[in-house]
Amino acid sequence: NAGVTQTPKFQVLKTGQSMTLQCAQDMNHNSMYWYRQDPGMGLRLIYYSASEGTTDKGEVPNGYNVSRLNKREFSLRLESAAPSQTSVYFCASSEVTGRYNSPLHFGNGTRLTVT
């Protein structure tokens, strides 16, 4: 019962390099999210996908792209990494039950350092 799985756990990039963070969930949830956590800033929403085939910008989308590959998988891409993107990235999923989404279920995060 894996829940939300993120890969890789750690990554170091040089400025200008690109990479894709992978996320998969096995709970059959419709909605998936990408957050970043920075000291003193809490968790900030980068992008989310309310359902397969849809994606929307969150609070801090600049410098990122996403792909909802299928219902299970939601990837986050950094096309040209910058030091300001050094952060811990969390993927999450949830299900809509009536008006309210179920609580978010988070993966264990990807710690990214851009030098």
Place this chain on the structure above:
Amino acid sequence: DQQVKQNSPSLSVQEGRISILNCDYTNSMFDYFLWYKKYPAEGPTFLISISSIKDKNEDGRFTVFLNKSAKHLSLHIVPSQPGDSAVYFCAASDPGNQFYFGTGTSLTVIP
């Protein structure tokens, strides 16, 4: 601008006493509120939630109180245990089902 605020970065409490964590929000459209607990090197885990039609929700040692007129919610942990030491995030959801998080409060329960 932060729509969900946790003004206390840290809190220390003796084991067995009550821990009270506070959270304020600015957006009156928020109608679903949650608390998450986070240990180092792990993702946040859901603790307890409350919808805007209620003013209190209990789950074992954890109680969340919502004061809509003050746009304030709080989490009470009674009695506090050393295993409760973690960072606690308050979150709020709007009708668009986006979740907004506070900056977190680091709770230390002293044995």
